[in-house]
Amino acid sequence: MTTYISAVFHKDIRTVEFTAANGDKMLRTGGTLAWLLNNPGNLRPGGKYVSMIGQADTASGKFAIFSSVEEGRKEKRALLRRKYNDMTLYNAMHTYAPEGENDTAKYLAFVRKKSGATDQTVIKDMTDEQFNGMVAAMEQYEGFNANADTRKEKIVHATQVSLSDGAKPLPSFPVVAKTSTGKEKKLTTNAYGVLPAFITSKPGEMVQLFAEEAGKVGTKIGEFVLDQASASLLFARPLVTALAGSQPHNPDGGPRDAKRAPIRYVIQPKDTLGTVASKFKTSVDELVSNNRIRDRNKVFPGEVIWIYGPAPQGSTSGAAANDAASAAAKNSYAIKRGDTLSGIADRHGVSVDQLMAANPAIKDRNKISPGQSINLPTGAKKAEPASTAVTKPKTGQPPASSKPSGPAPSLVKPPPVAPPKQPAVKPPAAVDTRPVRSAENQAHPIALVPYSQQRAPWIEHAYAQAKKWSGKKEGVITKTINFHEEIGYGKQFKTMAGGDNAWCASFVNYCMRKAGYPISSPHPYRARSFAADTTNYVQIDAPVFGAIALVKTSHVGFVYALDGSSPILLGGNQSDQINFVKYNPASLRYYVPKAYLAFANKELKDPKLDATHAKTLNDALGIVVVTKASGNER
Known part of the structure; x- marks a missing residue:
């Protein structure tokens, strides 16, 4: 049936x-x-x-x-x-x-x-x-x-196409679709990188997809055949656009100080403050001071720190994002091939932070796409040429496709889906200064490319909640936030407290949605929904950082670290808390979003999981886990 x-x-x-x-x-x-x-x-x-x-x-x-x-x-x-x-x-x-x-x-x-x-x-x-x-x-x-x-019922077959950069969906991405029957149509992905469904009217009809670049047909993304069966395809488009702004070449008077805006960085597995400082050409002392870190020897994956200065005021405020968006001028700019935010900012006399604030839908400053339209902040001047270094998009090879991904759009034209709200970064009142570095002391400045963070971006949100609640029980948490309600099921579950309101899956889906991924369906409040949802999620063979681990069919959490060969899960509804618990690997199955599959496959070759103990992780956040009478920590 x-x-x-x-x-x-x-x-x-x-x-x-x-x-x-x-x-x-x-x-x-x-x-x-x-x-x-x-x-x-x-x-x-x-x-x-x-x-x-x-x-x-x-x-x-x-x-x-x-x-x-x-x-x-x-x-x-x-x-x-x-x-x-x-x-x-x-x-x-x-x-x-x-x-x-x-x-x-x-x-x-x-x-x-x-x-x-x-x-x-x-x-x-x-x-x-x-x-x-x-x-x-x-x-x-x-x-x-x-x-x-x-009464009338009609079954139609549809092909659902999702676009990803290999790790994240590509929302609001402009595409040109051409069919073998000569039809051409411009389409745009929704908030989760999903194009409107392609309905099979003529079995065997070929569809080719191209990126729309500056209003024209650009790089080929892939092709597929409309069949007499429904399908769901994922095209992982290998687009890499990296920011790398620099100071003018041959500056007068030798080296001079350059202001660096603070960079938001999420701690990754295997990171230490020493490795982070080395990566960004700064010092451990500066990181400790800017982030008020108590123990320089203890940082944990999912923690957010700021580099080159303290966190800008209002950097994590959703209200700040909305205010910044409404304050943006009506002026807009269409991204062209080779553009970077730093280059656009330089040409218009504004900072990258100001551009980000005017465009809260842009979460990763390192990723913009040709054809994308962005707002220019109030006061932006007419574009002028600038000196920037760019890592060009990889082109020439059609991306691999896999089945399937994303929530299926309606056959009848749906209302536009707003992309998830993203926090804006307000321009800092003051930033640190440091000498401009140049290649071999020849007064030709190096363009430093910031580190791209694609690894399990949802863990940041899970860790933030664990840190915020610090071991508080569900009866306390639910007075402030109900994760069932956050994913649209607040009417069915008015509280998280009690044995009839299990919230582990709702917590996981809350984190996935915050990171810009679709929630599982059809029942996202159930742990087994991740196994049932073959449209949005796929099973992988082994644990990787951030993988969704299904414990038999009754509990779900995120793979965070290893204790020997046993995965440690960061999850909700574990002893009625958000905490860390070690599980027997024999009881686990692992899933990732379809849009993340290409990155996950790379991670499987080197999972990069920290070796530690659940108690160590809980102690760091002041979480006291009380095992239930049955001995079960869930």
Whole structure:
């Protein structure tokens, strides 16, 4: 049986578009609204409906869409038990179908006759025959099976294409698609690097994808054939654009001081302050001072430090990003091949930090793409030539493709998806100065290319939460943040506290979304959703830093380090905390986002996992882990 993982209701044409786990689409029209939505109880969103895969905004209000009619019936039964169990049939029907909206007396008489119950029969005291009769009568009275002759369902095959740089999705990336039948269309990826679905209308039709560069057809990305089966493809485009600004050549008066804006850096596995200082041509003492580090011998992967100065004021504030974006001028600039942010900044008389602040959607200053449009800050002057060094994009070879990636866009043109909000970096009030370095003392300055950080960017968010809560229990955490709510399931799970509200998967998906990756589907609050979601996630053979580790089918966390041969997971809902726990490798399976697969495959050759102990990691953040009575730390 086909499993549908998402659904969209198109009100204007009264059609529901269901998307299956294999990428197939089903277009359903006609029938009653209850049939159309797999919702025999006409349930409205907002309840604890774990199998709801969408919602329909109709002329009669909003209603839940379920993955199948069987799931819809289960949810109705659960609702009756949850909300009406202690009521008499009379009171239950007057609450479920209140007078003024229904002919309650007629409805009650119909249910009473079909179920064999009396007005005073309490729902929880009904026999199975009475309860089932009541449910069937309500479905019949609601008209689920009416207009059966108008029901229509159509299965269509779609190819979903996602673009990645090998480690991260390429959002808002302009593409030109050309078909073997002579059609040409300009497309743009969504926030997760996914293009609108390609529908198979002529099996065997070839589609070629090209990057749109300065409004024209540019480098070829790849090609594929539209088949009589749905597919999901990932093209890893090897685009590398690195910033490397420099001072003028042959400066008068010999070497002089150059101001360096602070750089945000996330500690990686195997890092020490010494290796970081060496990499960025600074000193350990300066790193310790700028970041107020208590123990220079202890830094941990996922920690954020600043190089060449302390953190700029408001650098991690979401509000700062929004303010910066709204303050940006209407002037814009189209990225050209060979451009870097530093070069653009120089030509317009602004700093890279000002450009980043005006473009909060740009998370990595080292990655911009030809054809991309950026805002120029207020006060930017007319472009002037500048001296910058550039690492050119790698071109000439079509990128490898793999199956599959990303959430499937709608067949009916969807509303634009806003890219995830990113923190802006405000220009610092003051920065450190240091001498300009030159090649062999010839007054030709070196252009230093900043270190590119592609490794598991979601760990930064997981570590920040572990540090913030420092061992606090879920009952405390949920008063400030509910990870279920953060991924869109706050109505189903109003708290993280308690045995019925397991939040390990919601915590993992929260971190993935913060880093710009799609969350698992169809049920992102379930640990096993990462194994079930073959569209967005893929299994790998061994642990790498940041891999999502599924513990059997009931728990999930991030691979962070090794204790001997046992992975240490950083995760939520571990002893009701966010902490570090060692697990038996025999119980683990490992997954990464499809967009990250190329990078993960490189990591498998050298996993770069620190050797340590869970207690050491917990102690560093002041986390005291209390093992549960069963001996289980989850």
